[in-house]
Amino acid sequence: MHRRHFLHSLGLGFSGLAMNAMLQAEQPTGRPHHPAKAKRVIWLFMVGGVSHVESFDPKPEINKYAGRSIGDTPHAHTLENPLVKKNLREFVAGTRKPLSRLYPLQTGFKKRGQSGIEVSDWFPHIGSRIDDIAVVRSLWTTDNDHGAQMQFHTGRHVLEGQFPTIGSWVHYGLGSLNDNLPQFVVLGEPIASCCGGPGAHGASYLGPEHNGVRLDVKPEAPLPYAKPASGIGPVEQRRQFDLIRDFNSLSAAAYPDDPTLQARIKSYELAYRMQTAVPDVMRFSTETEATRKLYGLDQEVTKSFGETCLAARRLAESGVRFIQVFHGHNGGAGKWDSHSNLKKTHGELAAQVDLPIAGLLQDLKQRGLLDDTLVVFATEFGRTPGAEGTNGRDHHPYGFSVWLAGGGIKGGVVDGATDEIGFHAVENRHYVTDIHATVLHQLGLDPRKLEVPGRKRLDLDYGDPIHAIMA
Numbered sequence: 001m002h003r004r005h006f007l008h009s010l011g012l013g014f015s016g017l018a019m020n021a022m023l024q025a026e027q028p029t030g031r032p033h034h035p036a037k038a039k040r041v042i043w044l045f046m047v048g049g050v051s052h053v054e055s056f057d058p059k060p061e062i063n064k065y066a067g068r069s070i071g072d073t074p075h076a077h078t079l080e081n082p083l084v085k086k087n088l089r090e091f092v093a094g095t096r097k098p099l100s101r102l103y104p105l106q107t108g109f110k111k112r113g114q115s116g117i118e119v120s121d122w123f124p125h126i127g128s129r130i131d132d133i134a135v136v137r138s139l140w141t142t143d144n145d146h147g148a149q150m151q152f153h154t155g156r157h158v159l160e161g162q163f164p165t166i167g168s169w170v171h172y173g174l175g176s177l178n179d180n181l182p183q184f185v186v187l188g189e190p191i192a193s194c195c196g197g198p199g200a201h202g203a204s205y206l207g208p209e210h211n212g213v214r215l216d217v218k219p220e221a222p223l224p225y226a227k228p229a230s231g232i233g234p235v236e237q238r239r240q241f242d243l244i245r246d247f248n249s250l251s252a253a254a255y256p257d258d259p260t261l262q263a264r265i266k267s268y269e270l271a272y273r274m275q276t277a278v279p280d281v282m283r284f285s286t287e288t289e290a291t292r293k294l295y296g297l298d299q300e301v302t303k304s305f306g307e308t309c310l311a312a313r314r315l316a317e318s319g320v321r322f323i324q325v326f327h328g329h330n331g332g333a334g335k336w337d338s339h340s341n342l343k344k345t346h347g348e349l350a351a352q353v354d355l356p357i358a359g360l361l362q363d364l365k366q367r368g369l370l371d372d373t374l375v376v377f378a379t380e381f382g383r384t385p386g387a388e389g390t391n392g393r394d395h396h397p398y399g400f401s402v403w404l405a406g407g408g409i410k411g412g413v414v415d416g417a418t419d420e421i422g423f424h425a426v427e428n429r430h431y432v433t434d435i436h437a438t439v440l441h442q443l444g445l446d447p448r449k450l451e452v453p454g455r456k457r458l459d460l461d462y463g464d465p466i467h468a469i470m471a
Contacts, residue, residue, distance in 0.1 A: 058109040
């Protein structure tokens with residue numbers, strides 16, 4: 001410790017000691033609750049609602065009865081299922097009624113890999129990695145509008161307010177793997193303000209220091225306003241940070257219960273260290289041509305998301321705990337929200353992400369990182385088996401699909417099922433926090449031990465780990 005820091009700390013006296021004691025008491029230990037299978041998470045989120053019946057849950061019955069009302073098929077009971085109302089909490093009542101005229105599948109399916117799991121023709125490259133993937137076909141949620149985007153990350157309906165997200169719980173529960181990088185990073189354009197905004201990567205009552213940190217995939221400017229002013233060298237900048245830290249310490253002693261102040265103090269130091277570490281992570285010049293091609297950086301359609309996925313791998317490799325990747329931002333509900341022209345929009349969007357995501361899985365595996373890196377592919381809900389208009393599908397919270405790979409997850413398996421037309425999750429039903437619980441379990445964390453005094457949580461918040469897909 002520098003002499004001036006020692007004298008400064010001594011000057012704070014017992015108030016400083018008390019402040020430090022309180023801060024330590026509020027923090028978790030940073031140690032897993034049980035042996036971990038994974039060290040880090042790459043969380044891929046498709047904004048707007050991917051059609052489960054045209055991605056990872058094929059339903060030939062839809063084609064068989066295409067154009068007919070569900071009531072005129074052997075599946076008439078579907079619309080009378082009590083789950084239609086039981087698990088639905090509408091943001092605006094009456095705006096999303098079940099669509100009864102079945103709309104045919106807009107793409108084909110093939111059995112992929114040695115496991116023979118059927119995957120859409122829109123995702124052939126991900127399909128080629130299916131033996132590393134566990135598909136969960138029985139997710140459900142309660143919001144039939146795009147507040148479900150935030151609900152997927154917090155587990156709570158948007159009408160209940162903002163709560164800590166899965167990334168912030170991981171950040172809160174585990175210690176750092178690299179003190180020069182943030183432990184919860186957000187890549188891509190997050191969800192829009194209509195649907196939760198920063199709340200989808202926020203920490204709520206855990207405190208702002210556990211929020212996700214947005215980074216751009218730009219080596220020259222990955223973090224806005226993080227560069228030192230021109231003409232300021234490293235020595236001068238270090239002195240500025242030392243002075244700011246001294247002033248902040250005085251304020252912290254006066255206001256020991258201010259979480260925003262504590263987050264600001266930590267952010268200054270982290271920002272200083274990040275100035276070198278983050279641009280290095282975002283600099284792809286060290287990657288081989290084969291690796292760049294693996295992610296689709298040589299193709300216009302896949303280049304942008306490919307760079308994002310490559311950045312995610314480099315961040316994971318550098319010790320970031322939770323990398324949250326968004327795709328499909330359009331300033332509103334999201335590009336995957338295909339109320340019309342589903343064949344065109346889903347086909348184009350799948351082409352943007354399919355090769356880069358498959359490349360990410362292959363690259364992680366060949367580097368030995370997939371063993372302890374958990375990859376999650378998710379979206380807020382599925383799309384209706386019934387037609388909206390002439391060529392679209394509406395929001396569908398009653399049953400949809402996600403998949404997981406790596407980090408101690410079995411490959412080439414399917415858990416759960418929807419009914420024969422993909423309407424209801426009927427087998428091994430999983431609310432969205434079951435995905436949270438599975439992620440936390442693989443990281444060695446028990447969500448029921450991640451408690452904050454004075455903050456009551458519900459059983460639904462914790463979820464249940466999906467043991468059937470764990471190796």
